[in-house]
Amino acid sequence: MIIGRTDLAVLKPFRIGAAEPWRFNAWHGAALVAALIAAVGIGEAQAAPGTPDIIATMLKWTPLLAQGFALNIAMSFLAMAIGTVTGVPLGLAQVSLLPQVRASSWFVTQFFRNSPWLVLLFYCMLLLPFEVRIGHTIVPLPGWLKSTIGLSLPVMANMSELVRGAVRSIPFGQWEAADSLAMTRAQTLRMIILPQCIKRMTPPWMNLYAILTVATPLTSVVGVSEAMTLTGDILSSEGRSELLVPMYLYLLLWFFLYCYPIARATLALEKRFAVT
Amino acid sequence: MVWTPDQPLVSLRAVFKSFGAARVLKGVSMEVMKGQVICIIGPSGSGKSTLLRCVNALVPIESGSILVEGQEVNDPKLDKLALRRKVGMVFQQYNLFPHKTALENVMMAPIHVLKRDQREVERQALALIAKVRLQGKEGAHPGELSGGQQQRIAIARSLAMNPDIMLFDEVTAALDPETVKDVLVTIRELAADGMTCMIVTHEMGFAREVANEVYFTDGGLLVEHAPPKEFFASPKDPRTRQFLDQIL
Numbered sequence: 411m412i413i414g415r416t417d418l419a420v421l422k423p424f425r426i427g428a429a430e431p432w433r434f435n436a437w438h439g440a441a442l443v444a445a446l447i448a449a450v451g452i453g454e455a456q457a458a459p460g461t462p463d464i465i466a467t468m469l470k471w472t473p474l475l476a477q478g479f480a481l482n483i484a485m486s487f488l489a490m491a492i493g494t495v496t497g498v499p500l501g502l503a504q505v506s507l508l509p510q511v512r513a514s515s516w517f518v519t520q521f522f523r524n525s526p527w528l529v530l531l532f533y534c535m536l537l538l539p540f541e542v543r544i545g546h547t548i549v550p551l552p553g554w555l556k557s558t559i560g561l562s563l564p565v566m567a568n569m570s571e572l573v574r575g576a577v578r579s580i581p582f583g584q585w586e587a588a589d590s591l592a593m594t595r596a597q598t599l600r601m602i603i604l605p606q607c608i609k610r611m612t613p614p615w616m617n618l619y620a621i622l623t624v625a626t627p628l629t630s631v632v633g634v635s636e637a638m639t640l641t642g643d644i645l646s647s648e649g650r651s652e653l654l655v656p657m658y659l660y661l662l663l664w665f666f667l668y669c670y671p672i673a674r675a676t677l678a679l680e681k682r683f684a685v686t
Numbered sequence: 687m688v689w690t691p692d693q694p695l696v697s698l699r700a701v702f703k704s705f706g707a708a709r710v711l712k713g714v715s716m717e718v719m720k721g722q723v724i725c726i727i728g729p730s731g732s733g734k735s736t737l738l739r740c741v742n743a744l745v746p747i748e749s750g751s752i753l754v755e756g757q758e759v760n761d762p763k764l765d766k767l768a769l770r771r772k773v774g775m776v777f778q779q780y781n782l783f784p785h786k787t788a789l790e791n792v793m794m795a796p797i798h799v800l801k802r803d804q805r806e807v808e809r810q811a812l813a814l815i816a817k818v819r820l821q822g823k824e825g826a827h828p829g830e831l832s833g834g835q836q837q838r839i840a841i842a843r844s845l846a847m848n849p850d851i852m853l854f855d856e857v858t859a860a861l862d863p864e865t866v867k868d869v870l871v872t873i874r875e876l877a878a879d880g881m882t883c884m885i886v887t888h889e890m891g892f893a894r895e896v897a898n899e900v901y902f903t904d905g906g907l908l909v910e911h912a913p914p915k916e917f918f919a920s921p922k923d924p925r926t927r928q929f930l931d932q933i934l
Binding site: 581583584586587589590591592593594597601602605606609 | 766773
């Protein structure tokens with residue numbers, strides 16, 4: 411019997427979670443580079459005589475683009491941090507023994523998990539004040555920070571589901587053993603269940619981070635000066651239509667180069683943690 | 687009422703328990719004296735494991751009374767943690783904590799539950815691991831141990847709490863035949879040391895040898911009980927006879 415070459419579902423290796431999550435692979439990179447080269451070639455052919463080289467123009471704007479991209483990365487870090495710190499307690503609330511706590515945390519999780527990210531982003535942009543007063547100091551809330559909070563909401567909800575799923579995936583015998591040793595529920599969670607969850611949660615957590623990173627250009631819609639917005643600015647200041655496709659492909663390549671190593675590392679971790 | 691050692695350490699009176707529509711225990715009564723070793727045998731699904739889980743309140747009962755050292759287990763105000771400090775339990779699937787080493791598994795509860803001194807606990811844990819003949823395996827994670835070794839660490843883990851009674855739930859059922867013996871030897875030594883034990887088992891030879899009293903359960907009822915010699919030589923109830931005929 412050859413396992414792995416079968417259509418019978420029962421013979422296939424068991425996986426937690428329904429489908430393989432989408433992630434970048436090397437083919438995406440190769441296709442992207444090929445498309446970029448082709449686009450540059452086509453652009454050069456279309457260009458009016460006497461205009462500067464497309465590659466040279468891209469390089470000229472690279473420092474500015476890098477600045478914008480740094481903001482994308484900063485927002486992704488911050489949103490991930492906020493989302494994780496708030497998502498873990500929310501996920502634990504979903505496995506609470508108290509039905510009210512369980513129900514309300516479930517509702518919050520489902521609400522933010524199933525809302526379109528862009529809608530959450532607009533809500534945060536429009537509902538959060540432009541500054542908050544903490545004690546006697548006034549803390550400004552610039553657009554990028556508000557939209558980072560907006561991005562952290564779906565991250566929180568997804569994190570909550572990760573925690574709930576991981577806790578549920580720990581065999582019941584672990585709870586029974588801890589109970590029989592007179593451990594409290596808090597002790598069991600802290601010393602037995604969560605340490606085992608961390609291993610299981612790390613790959614999907616990294617996957618979530620990659621998804622978040624490629625979602626940060628959404629903030630260009632609400633006017634944050636990140637890489638996507640700056641690319642638009644560059645294109646309008648250059649005013650050359652043949653630059654349009656190469657520039658956006660160039661930006662896409664940046665995101666690929668950042669996310670591809672994360673995707674590889676996630677895959678490697680999944681393989682290492684796979685239950686054999 | 688203060689419990690004294692001449693009274694039963696564990697006594698069950700008309701214990702009923704259902705899981706949904708399935709009635710698992712239909713009025714079970716039994717008594718276990720201090721130092722006694724009892725074996726519970728019977729077909730699968732006859733409520734043996736549930737019976738054990740009721741004793742340390744892992745499973746709440748519907749009616750009846752379970753006294754452990756005079757303390758009522760079927761009481762909403764029961765301090766479950768205090769009860770479980772006195773009652774050790776070993777499971778069919780070992781249930782060791784896979785992210786901790788053997789030594790850490792044994793030391794965890796005494797340190798965090800009993801708040802005992804770490805060094806003293808370590809000394810006791812090392813002695814217990816030696817007692818179950820696993821010296822040199824202190825630093826091994828459960829995944830690196832065989833089933834029989836894991837089960838012996840699980841026994842050491844329970845013993846580290848200094849329980850007054852040990853519950854064994856089919857502890858050899860998941861083991862390879864050659865490792866069963868090591869685990870049974872450990873339990874036999876424990877019994878010889880005077881530990882009170884309630885053992886659910888399918889090992890008839892072991893039950894005959896180690897038990898002071900053998901109980902037979904079927905369909906949620908205790909059908910009969912007797913000292914092992916009598917029990918195996920001349921079972922009274924036809925259900926017991928039929929069961930023994932099938933497996934012996």
